Amino acid sequence: MQVNLETLEGLERKLSILVPMALVDTEVQSRLQRLSRTVKMPGFRPGKVPFKVVAQQHGPQVRQEVLGDTLQKSFSEAVAEKNLRVAGYPQFDAAMPAESGVDFEFSAVFEVYPEVLVGDLTQSSIKRVHLDVEESEVDKTLDLMRKQRVSFHAASRPAENGDRVTMDYRGTIDGVEFPGGVAQGQSVVLGDGRFLPDFEKQLPGMIADEIKSFELNFPDDYAGKEVAGKTAVFEVTVKEVAAPQLPEIDSAFAKELGIEDGDLEKMRAEVRGNLEREVRARLKSKVKEQVMEALLVAAPITVPKALIEMEVSRLQDMARQDMAARGMPVSADMPIPADLFEPQAERRVKLGLILSSIVTAQNLQAKSEQVRAAVDEQAQTYDRPEDVVKWYYQSPDRLREIESMVLEENVVQWVLTTAKVEDQAISFDELMGATK
Numbered sequence: 001m002q003v004n005l006e007t008l009e010g011l012e013r014k015l016s017i018l019v020p021m022a023l024v025d026t027e028v029q030s031r032l033q034r035l036s037r038t039v040k041m042p043g044f045r046p047g048k049v050p051f052k053v054v055a056q057q058h059g060p061q062v063r064q065e066v067l068g069d070t071l072q073k074s075f076s077e078a079v080a081e082k083n084l085r086v087a088g089y090p091q092f093d094a095a096m097p098a099e100s101g102v103d104f105e106f107s108a109v110f111e112v113y114p115e116v117l118v119g120d121l122t123q124s125s126i127k128r129v130h131l132d133v134e135e136s137e138v139d140k141t142l143d144l145m146r147k148q149r150v151s152f153h154a155a156s157r158p159a160e161n162g163d164r165v166t167m168d169y170r171g172t173i174d175g176v177e178f179p180g181g182v183a184q185g186q187s188v189v190l191g192d193g194r195f196l197p198d199f200e201k202q203l204p205g206m207i208a209d210e211i212k213s214f215e216l217n218f219p220d221d222y223a224g225k226e227v228a229g230k231t232a233v234f235e236v237t238v239k240e241v242a243a244p245q246l247p248e249i250d251s252a253f254a255k256e257l258g259i260e261d262g263d264l265e266k267m268r269a270e271v272r273g274n275l276e277r278e279v280r281a282r283l284k285s286k287v288k289e290q291v292m293e294a295l296l297v298a299a300p301i302t303v304p305k306a307l308i309e310m311e312v313s314r315l316q317d318m319a320r321q322d323m324a325a326r327g328m329p330v331s332a333d334m335p336i337p338a339d340l341f342e343p344q345a346e347r348r349v350k351l352g353l354i355l356s357s358i359v360t361a362q363n364l365q366a367k368s369e370q371v372r373a374a375v376d377e378q379a380q381t382y383d384r385p386e387d388v389v390k391w392y393y394q395s396p397d398r399l400r401e402i403e404s405m406v407l408e409e410n411v412v413q414w415v416l417t418t419a420k421v422e423d424q425a426i427s428f429d430e431l432m433g434a435t436k
Contacts, residue, residue, distance in 0.1 A: 088306020
């Protein structure tokens with residue numbers, strides 16, 4: 001077998017391979033011999049069909065099969081001989097010889113994985129934020145949970161901020177109703193910002209059964225293009241003003257949060273535990289994001305187009321699944337523009353290659369005890385943690401997701417031992433307002 005390797009543009013390589021036809025002919029003869037022992041043909045007993053007849057009948061098909069297998073085998077051997085790491089799928093170009101005596105020659109064009117060289121990380125600056133959960137944060141969280149369970153009761157007074165106003169309204173432009181401009185029994189909590197500010201500001205001070213008319217100028221950039229920039233006249237009839245009532249933090253409230261005996265101290269401990277897990281996750285996320293950016297700067301690489309295309313396809317599938325989960329009409333072949341995902345896909349592929357290189361070079365593989373600790377951490381957010389642990393260990397795919405998280409954390413910790421790290425306090429509100 002003769003092999004010639006060419007370097008094309010970027011990460012593209014071309015292998016030209018020539019296989020002596022004698023090897024192909026030998027394999028064709030061998031397969032026909034084995035076939036002749038079992039083949040059945042009219043007029044002959046099984047295994048008694050003359051070899052010449054078998055070759056005439058099955059020779060062309062067997063030859064094509066051997067050529068295909070030879071192509072795959074020769075390519076794999078050539079890749080190993082040249083110590084190449086193929087990324088994606090190669091494009092083969094082969095002239096299938098129709099007769100003996102002509103050597104089998106083909107080529108394969110493909111991309112290879114880039115060499116990853118991580119530069120000097122000692123100049124990278126990482127802000128490692130920290131936060132201790134205080135009792136005041138537990139109080140804030142309980143207050144938020146109370147607001148999430150607010151109930152409303154009819155009030156005979158004028159509407160004020162925080163009240164729920166139920167109303168009918170009718171909007172017209174030049175005396176004509178427009179789509180979305182008419183509703184009955186529409187409820188809005190004043191201050192939630194669900195309605196345009198110029199609409200909502202008309203409601204405070206109104207009482208049940210009051211009717212009010214006013215003009216409203218729709219913004220030029222309003223989502224409803226048919227009314228954007230236009231002036232509408234609205235007539236609003238308030239049907240009910242309801243005042244909010246927050247639940248008391250008592251035994252009944254604790255039971256509603258899952259504390260069976262209604263113990264308030266247990267409830268606070270549960271809330272604190274959940275808060276601490278959430279804080280740890282967000283603190284890690286903020287540091288991890290900085291580490292990933294530092295790695296992208298320290299290890300600039302060109303990535304194979306094939307890997308980006310594969311990641312784009314995966315992200316498109318995830319988008320379709322998300323749309324389906326939201327009840328949106330979607331099909332498996334629904335087209336989603338690839339360019340929406342290409343920047344994200346390229347970044348993910350780059351980081352994947354960089355992380356993999358560091359894990360191997362620094363021996364940062366996930367240990368079984370690290371994986372178990374990460375599984376336990378995930379399980380603590382559920383009512384029956386032991387069942388969640390079993391669920392993870394029943395699926396290699398689910399465990400691999402946890403292992404990937406552990407690998408990333410190992411790399412983050414390794415970078416933090418090398419980079420310039422500045423410890424910095426962060427407020428609870430700032431952290432919880434940040435995007436994970």
